[in-house]
Amino acid sequence: MELCHSNQLKIGLKIIYNNEPCIVVSNEFIKPGKGQAFFRVRLKNLLNKKLIDKTCKYSDCFKIANVIEITATYMFTDKKVWTFMDKKSFEQIFVEKNIIKNVLPWLLEQHDYIISLWNDQPISIVYSSNFIELIVVNTIPNARSGAINTYSKLALLNTGVTIKVPIFIQIGQIIKVDTRTSEYISKIS
Structure with a gap:
């Protein structure tokens, strides 16, 4: 396994810390007026998503994590395991609910x-794009609810998620949604 020193920790590098994979969020070199220089490193654990602040000496070494990202197509679920197919090798990848829960609405x-x-x-999964096109399956008709500044209403989408949309959106229309914020972006048709 490849090793790297504290000064080689670049943002986005994946390393092993406390026997778990982490990604480097920031690395700041600190040279105090007195004493030895050090690095202030912020890591994000890839398993539980917690942030870790660590102070490192120049001589500290870290193992580089063997974390790879693949593009896979969602095939089906059997209620306990979601099955994906690797687009390059065509192998099946099985993902459990605790890993897939953040992407279930999409x-x-x-x-x-x-x-x-x-x-x-598998340790994490994200939609391959920041935006997704979904169909509105249920929403209230184009009527104001009596509030003076009502410019949005709730809409149920074909994946089962409910989001706020503008009042002109109707059932059956396709809309673009930001998968990071769950917000309406635009009307497609």
Whole structure:
């Protein structure tokens, strides 16, 4: 396994810290007036998403994590495990609910997702794009609810998620949604 020193920790590098994969969020060199120089490193644990602040000496070494990202197509679920197919090797990848829960509102068959693997096990999954096009399956008609400044209403989308949309959106229309914030972006048709 490859090693790197504290001064080689670049933003985005994936390392092993406390036997878990982490990504470097920031690395700041500190040279105090008195004493030895050091690095203030902020890591994000890839398994539990917690932030870790660590002070390191120049001589501290870290193992580089073998975390790879693959693009896979969602195929089906059997209620306990979600099955994806790697787009390059055509191998099936099985993802459990605790890993997939953040992307469940945007899960559509035959759509692509990016899966992070550590030791050949899925540790995270994200939609391959920041935006997704979904169909409005239910919403209230174009009527103001009596409030003076009502410019939005709730709409149920074909994945089962409910978001706020402008009052002109109707049932059956396709809209673009930001998968990071769950916000309406635009009307497609």
